[in-house]
Amino acid sequence: MDLATQEGEFLVLLGPSGCGKTTLLRMIAGLEEPTSGTILIGGQVVNDLPPRARKIAMVFQSYALYPHMTVLKNIAFPLKAQGLRREEIPKKIEWAAALFGIGHLLGRKPRQLSGGERQRVALARAVVREPAVFLLDEPLSNLDAKLRASARDELQQFQRRIGTTTIYVTHDQIEAMGLGDRIAVMQGGRVRQLGTPVEVYAEPADTFVASFLGSPPMNIVEAPDCLVGFRPEHFLPRDAYDGGASLIALGLRVTRVEYLGADRLVYGVLEGKFQGAKVLARLPSTVTTPVQAGRRYDFAVPEKEMKFFDPGTRLRTAARSV
Numbered sequence: 294m295d296l297a298t299q300e301g302e303f304l305v306l307l308g309p310s311g312c313g314k315t316t317l318l319r320m321i322a323g324l325e326e327p328t329s330g331t332i333l334i335g336g337q338v339v340n341d342l343p344p345r346a347r348k349i350a351m352v353f354q355s356y357a358l359y360p361h362m363t364v365l366k367n368i369a370f371p372l373k374a375q376g377l378r379r380e381e382i383p384k385k386i387e388w389a390a391a392l393f394g395i396g397h398l399l400g401r402k403p404r405q406l407s408g409g410e411r412q413r414v415a416l417a418r419a420v421v422r423e424p425a426v427f428l429l430d431e432p433l434s435n436l437d438a439k440l441r442a443s444a445r446d447e448l449q450q451f452q453r454r455i456g457t458t459t460i461y462v463t464h465d466q467i468e469a470m471g472l473g474d475r476i477a478v479m480q481g482g483r484v485r486q487l488g489t490p491v492e493v494y495a496e497p498a499d500t501f502v503a504s505f506l507g508s509p510p511m512n513i514v515e516a517p518d519c520l521v522g523f524r525p526e527h528f529l530p531r532d533a534y535d536g537g538a539s540l541i542a543l544g545l546r547v548t549r550v551e552y553l554g555a556d557r558l559v560y561g562v563l564e565g566k567f568q569g570a571k572v573l574a575r576l577p578s579t580v581t582t583p584v585q586a587g588r589r590y591d592f593a594v595p596e597k598e599m600k601f602f603d604p605g606t607r608l609r610t611a612a613r614s615v
Contacts (some may be wrong), residue, residue, distance in 0.1 A: 294484055296477060301456045303449070307469040308479035309505070314462040318428050321460065322351050335425055350419035351428040356411050358403040365399040368418045375422065389421040392451065409440045416448070420455065427452070427459040433468065445471055466506050470494065478502050500607040503600065509558065513602070514570035520607070521567070521615060522600040525575035530582040531591040540593040541615060543567070545574070547586050559584055566615070
């Protein structure tokens with residue numbers, strides 16, 4: 294792996310369980326030792342430095358708050374460990390507590406806090422040290438869906454305010470797309486693609502990235518000399534497109550329709566071109582074409598939205614006619 298962050302950016306490491314995200318984060322933190330290669334922070338090689346000397350702050354999935362200490366003492370702990378002068382500590386705590394809106398919680402203990410409050414305390418304890426790098430290991434995974442969405446917004450705003458380089462580990466593509474300035478998509482200890490959310494979603498480097506990002510994932514079907522991919526949201530009834538678009542027409546035998554309120558998911562099998570391939574269409578509520586299971590319909594994909602992959606390497610190849 295050869296990876297560099299940019300100053301002040303929010304870099305997300307995204308991938309399935311076991312792909313090496315947390316191991317990489319722990320190597321940066323000094324909790325794991327790399328078998329070879331160098332790790333640099335601010336241009337300095339830190340391979341032989343202990344975690345405390347690396348000017349990093351790490352927030353774990355479990356938050357790792359001290360249960361017997363108040364919120365105030367939890368935040369003060371790293372400052373005391375650093376040997377900061379006693380008179381400076383209250384100012385630092387007040388600043389960090391104000392940043393996360395937890396000033397009213399300073400006298401409580403972790404068991405008296407909600408999941409979102411514990412997360413903010415853990416972040417305040419990390420930021421109070423003013424580290425060069427933040428390392429966040431799935432810090433939102435213990436929150437419910439509604440709280441996770443608001444915490445994601447708070448986390449991004451906080452990172453923008455302080456401008457500290459942040460490396461964030463997650464397996465959740467929505468978190469990755471919503472938070473990251475860039476996303477490193479990982480599989481099997483390798484970075485498959487590094488780019489902005491738009492780049493990795495719209496221009497996937499290989500079939501793994503194409504199928505890992507997106508909910509539902511990209512449709513990938515076999516052609517005679519390549520694999521062809523297209524997103525479900527671009528696969529719509531023919532009459533949903535105006536006459537100006539250059540379209541690839543595809544016949545679809547519908548097997549099942551799921552109504553999800555804002556969307557309909559249409560499952561089916563292609564007829565004619567790509568005969569027998571199972572595919573999925575995502576129809577927004579603005580597309581009102583009636584679709585029923587057991588019937589055949591004319592669907593289409595804009596030609597510019599077709600992606601092509603080599604069947605052997607699974608890597609992207611140049612566009613071609615289908």
